Amino acid sequence: MATRKAAKKPNASKDDLLQYYEDMLLIRRFEEKAGQLYGMGLIGGFCHLYIGQEAVVVGLEAAAKEGDSRVTSYRDHGHMLACGMDPNGVMAELTGREGGYSRGKGGSMHMFSEEKKFYGGHGIVAAQVPIGAGLAFANKYRGEDTVSFAYFGDGAANQGQVYETYNMAALWDLPVIFVIENNQYAMGTSVQRSTHSPSYWERGAAFGIAGEEVDGMDVLAVKEAGEKAVAHCRAGKGPYILEVKTYRYRGHSMSDPAKYRTREEVQKMREERDPIEAVKSILLTGSHATEDELKDIDKKIKAVVNESAKFAQESPEPALEELWTDIYADELPQEASA
Amino acid sequence: MSIQILMPALSPTMEEGTLAKWNVKEGDTVTSGDVIAEIETDKATMEFEAVDEGVMGKILVAEGTEGVKVNDLIAILLEEGESADDIDSADRSAGAVTETVEPEAEAASTHAAAPAAAKPAADVPSPAAEPDVPEGTTFKSQTVREALRDAMAEEMRRTEDVFLMGEEVAEYQGAYKISQGLLDEFGAKRVIDTPITEHGFTGLAVGAAFGGLNPIVEFMTFNFAMQAIDQIINSAAKTLYMSGGQMGCPIVFRGPNGAAARVGAQHSQDYAAWYASIPGLKVVQPYSAADAKGLLKQAIRDPNPVIFLENEILYGKSFDVPELEDFTIPFGKAKIWREGTDVTLVSWGIGMTYTLEAADALAEMGISAEVIDLRTLRPIDYATVINSVKKTNRCVTVEEGFPVASMSNHIAAHIMAEAFDYLDAPVLSCTGKDVPMPYAANLEKLALTSTQEVIDAVRAVTYK
Ligand SMILES: Cc1ncc(C[n+]2csc(CCOP(=O)(O)OP(=O)(O)O)c2C)c(N)n1
Ligand SMILES: [Mg+2]
Numbered sequence: 001m002a003t004r005k006a007a008k009k010p011n012a013s014k015d016d017l018l019q020y021y022e023d024m025l026l027i028r029r030f031e032e033k034a035g036q037l038y039g040m041g042l043i044g045g046f047c048h049l050y051i052g053q054e055a056v057v058v059g060l061e062a063a064a065k066e067g068d069s070r071v072t073s074y075r076d077h078g079h080m081l082a083c084g085m086d087p088n089g090v091m092a093e094l095t096g097r098e099g100g101y102s103r104g105k106g107g108s109m110h111m112f113s114e115e116k117k118f119y120g121g122h123g124i125v126a127a128q129v130p131i132g133a134g135l136a137f138a139n140k141y142r143g144e145d146t147v148s149f150a151y152f153g154d155g156a157a158n159q160g161q162v163y164e165t166y167n168m169a170a171l172w173d174l175p176v177i178f179v180i181e182n183n184q185y186a187m188g189t190s191v192q193r194s195t196h197s198p199s200y201w202e203r204g205a206a207f208g209i210a211g212e213e214v215d216g217m218d219v220l221a222v223k224e225a226g227e228k229a230v231a232h233c234r235a236g237k238g239p240y241i242l243e244v245k246t247y248r249y250r251g252h253s254m255s256d257p258a259k260y261r262t263r264e265e266v267q268k269m270r271e272e273r274d275p276i277e278a279v280k281s282i283l284l285t286g287s288h289a290t291e292d293e294l295k296d297i298d299k300k301i302k303a304v305v306n307e308s309a310k311f312a313q314e315s316p317e318p319a320l321e322e323l324w325t326d327i328y329a330d331e332l333p334q335e336a337s338a
Numbered sequence: 339m340s341i342q343i344l345m346p347a348l349s350p351t352m353e354e355g356t357l358a359k360w361n362v363k364e365g366d367t368v369t370s371g372d373v374i375a376e377i378e379t380d381k382a383t384m385e386f387e388a389v390d391e392g393v394m395g396k397i398l399v400a401e402g403t404e405g406v407k408v409n410d411l412i413a414i415l416l417e418e419g420e421s422a423d424d425i426d427s428a429d430r431s432a433g434a435v436t437e438t439v440e441p442e443a444e445a446a447s448t449h450a451a452a453p454a455a456a457k458p459a460a461d462v463p464s465p466a467a468e469p470d471v472p473e474g475t476t477f478k479s480q481t482v483r484e485a486l487r488d489a490m491a492e493e494m495r496r497t498e499d500v501f502l503m504g505e506e507v508a509e510y511q512g513a514y515k516i517s518q519g520l521l522d523e524f525g526a527k528r529v530i531d532t533p534i535t536e537h538g539f540t541g542l543a544v545g546a547a548f549g550g551l552n553p554i555v556e557f558m559t560f561n562f563a564m565q566a567i568d569q570i571i572n573s574a575a576k577t578l579y580m581s582g583g584q585m586g587c588p589i590v591f592r593g594p595n596g597a598a599a600r601v602g603a604q605h606s607q608d609y610a611a612w613y614a615s616i617p618g619l620k621v622v623q624p625y626s627a628a629d630a631k632g633l634l635k636q637a638i639r640d641p642n643p644v645i646f647l648e649n650e651i652l653y654g655k656s657f658d659v660p661e662l663e664d665f666t667i668p669f670g671k672a673k674i675w676r677e678g679t680d681v682t683l684v685s686w687g688i689g690m691t692y693t694l695e696a697a698d699a700l701a702e703m704g705i706s707a708e709v710i711d712l713r714t715l716r717p718i719d720y721a722t723v724i725n726s727v728k729k730t731n732r733c734v735t736v737e738e739g740f741p742v743a744s745m746s747n748h749i750a751a752h753i754m755a756e757a758f759d760y761l762d763a764p765v766l767s768c769t770g771k772d773v774p775m776p777y778a779a780n781l782e783k784l785a786l787t788s789t790q791e792v793i794d795a796v797r798a799v800t801y802k
Pocket of ligand 2: 154155184186
């Protein structure tokens with residue numbers, strides 16, 4: 001099947017387009033700021049940026065409704081912003097501060113929001129896939145018509161637990177959308193070097209799971225495919241696979257010298273396929289917005305991001321007692337209480 | 339206002355680096371994403387991309403400079419409408435805008451600072467002194483198997499959120515018949531046969547627990563849970579902490595654990611010490627049917643992930659089980675099976691069979707042993723053990739697990755730290771041998787601990 005491209009005429013209103021532009025720009029600017037704070041030593045450890053992949057989460061969130069859940073890997077900042085989590089809380093978690101979503105105890109890879117039904121933030125490649133199916137299991141068990149989005153990478157797509165999960169999801173008709181964010185690399189390993197038959201979504205056929213490939217640099221195409229997948233799941237037809245072809249501009253994590261691909265390859269993607277530029281061009285050529293209106297959005301986003309960076313630096317580090325809290329839901333850890 | 343460009347940290351460990359090359363010169367226009375410089379870290383040469391847009395106003399550190407500290411000011415970028423003359427000398431003071439609230443690094447954790455031995459050996463009452471059931475309770479004889487089934491059935495009647503999944507739990511009625519009758523009563527929605535896919539169904543159950551349900555996952559045996567141990571430890575046990583207390587995982591993992599009979603090395607391991615070493619898990623290893631029932635009900639209600647280690651050989655053993663409408667036993671409360679004055683025997687699970695037999699034999703020899711069944715290994719009822727050791731001044735631990743990095747090691751170390759002055763002999767342990775489980779009947783017997791080993795250990799510590 002050919003890669004899904006958005007219809008010639010955008011299937012979105014002016015307001016929708018402006019919203020996608022703003023949502024993607026927020027992720028882009030937030031991630032750039034995170035990279036900067038990392039460079040300043042304010043963020044430590046691993047920090048995996050989402051720059052280049054913004055259309056994936058923004059397009060799919062546009063297809064989701066209240067009550068749907070989502071779970072992803074360590075490359076999670078974009079997912080959190082797209083589902084409406086507070087940029088201040090995310091940035092403060094990156095700096096390991098009390099105001100962070102996990103009060104500084106999770107870090108870049110581990111944040112959660114019960115309220116937004118964002119279930120992490122997982123550091124073990126592909127562990128989130130059965131968890132996403134389990135969330136769908138809970139939805140179905142309770143008789144709700146909500147769906148679960150389980151995001152994972154092209155590298156994760158070769159883990160055994162993915163296929164264990166496909167089998168159970170199909171067997172039990174679970175309302176889960178498996179979103180393979182194929183950004184063509186797993187750290188330094190390209191898909192060509194890791195995967196014999198590189199069309200990941202087609203593997204669903206072995207389990208009787210429907211799916212398709214989507215152009216992940218085109219937010220409207222992602223949204224359209226997302227709507228189809230969501231309708232499939234809500235209709236009780238079981239799981240669906242979306243293989244979203246995307247690209248990360250930055251290194252795997254902040255410490256990646258990126259010697260496995262050429263600068264030209266990255267530059268070409270940025271210049272010719274950038275998802276934000278694409279929406280901007282639709283907005284301008286279709287006379288949906290003026291340069292000035294877009295500039296205003298840029299300014300607004302910049303202010304939000306700067307505010308999050310300020311909050312993330314001003315929020316204090318967690319109190320030392322925090323070392324010993326949240327180990328058990330109901331009591332002190334045994335070594336502390338002994 | 340002009341924008342300061344600081345020497346970036348390009349890896350988790352970088353403190354300084356070499357500014358190998360500038361890719362722009364003063365006066366060049368820079369847009370976000372342009373590579374403006376190349377920087378050598380201790381590990382690699384990295385490209386340094388611009389975050390902001392503007393015109394390169396001033397380069398302050400020449401290319402080729404080594405040992406440039408992270409956060410040193412290396413260049414100044416001009417924003418729209420600014421000229422190089424606007425660069426205020428104040429801007430050149432490195433890190434002016436990067437100042438942050440520095441944590442006070444003093445006073446690490448008070449817990450880490452205070453060595454365990456310095457703590458006063460306070461007289462904490464023994465939780466085991468409290469009886470498990472009210473006076474006048476009547477009992478009926480039940481096998482461990484029946485008690486476990488009743489515990490699950492009662493909890494499944496209590497709330498719809500509890501369900502059971504695992505291999506052969508439904509139509510086959512359980513590989514060891516623990517779930518006998520549950521499919522009939524609760525139906526296929528709540529008693530779910532899974533494919534043979536431990537890693538997958540464990541992760542799925544963890545997701546269902548995050549989603550608000552209370553899964554009971556039966557492993558056909560805990561040997562097979564090794565396929566799923568990543569989901570148990572990394573996902574179930576750690577998420578509450580990693581989420582700052584937001585997202586708990588109320589789930590029970592249960593099934594037979596340890597040696598059965600003549601099933602060889604891959605089907606005979608006791609995992610108690612593995613799981614008991616993980617903060618975030620609770621670990622239960624019951625011996626009697628009453629404890630199996632009261633503790634399993636407690637486990638299902640617990641808001642944390644609980645590892646519930648059963649034993650195939652104990653499944654068919656009968657015990658008195660209280661006839662109470664709702665019988666639960668709190669975690670962290672040992673049971674004193676018999677009181678004694680000469681030595682404390684500490685055991686749990688199947689280890690209790692050797693321990694009780696040995697205590698009988700020792701009584702005949704005139705040695706009075708106090709027998710403590712820990713019942714839960716996380717949390718551990720330390721107080722009951724310590725109080726007993728203070729009275730008997732001697733201790734022997736009994737388990738079937740491997741001896742290295744064992745529960746016995748942990749308990750002995752704890753006694754040494756908390757009751758060193760009370761000990762009249764070293765704490766000895768009777769454990770499984772440090773070998774993979776052999777198949778041959780005679781070797782298998784040798785690989786496990788035995789009643790005689792317990793008796794010998796007691797004679798050694800009592801010098802009798
Ligand atoms: C089980 C496991 N193995 C290895 C790693 C180390 N690791 C972290 S990310 C990664 C690459 C994953 O690539 P992909 O799934 O394509 O996701 P992307 O980073 O491209 O978003 C590896 C090997 C890990 N975290 N977990
Ligand atoms: Mg990838």
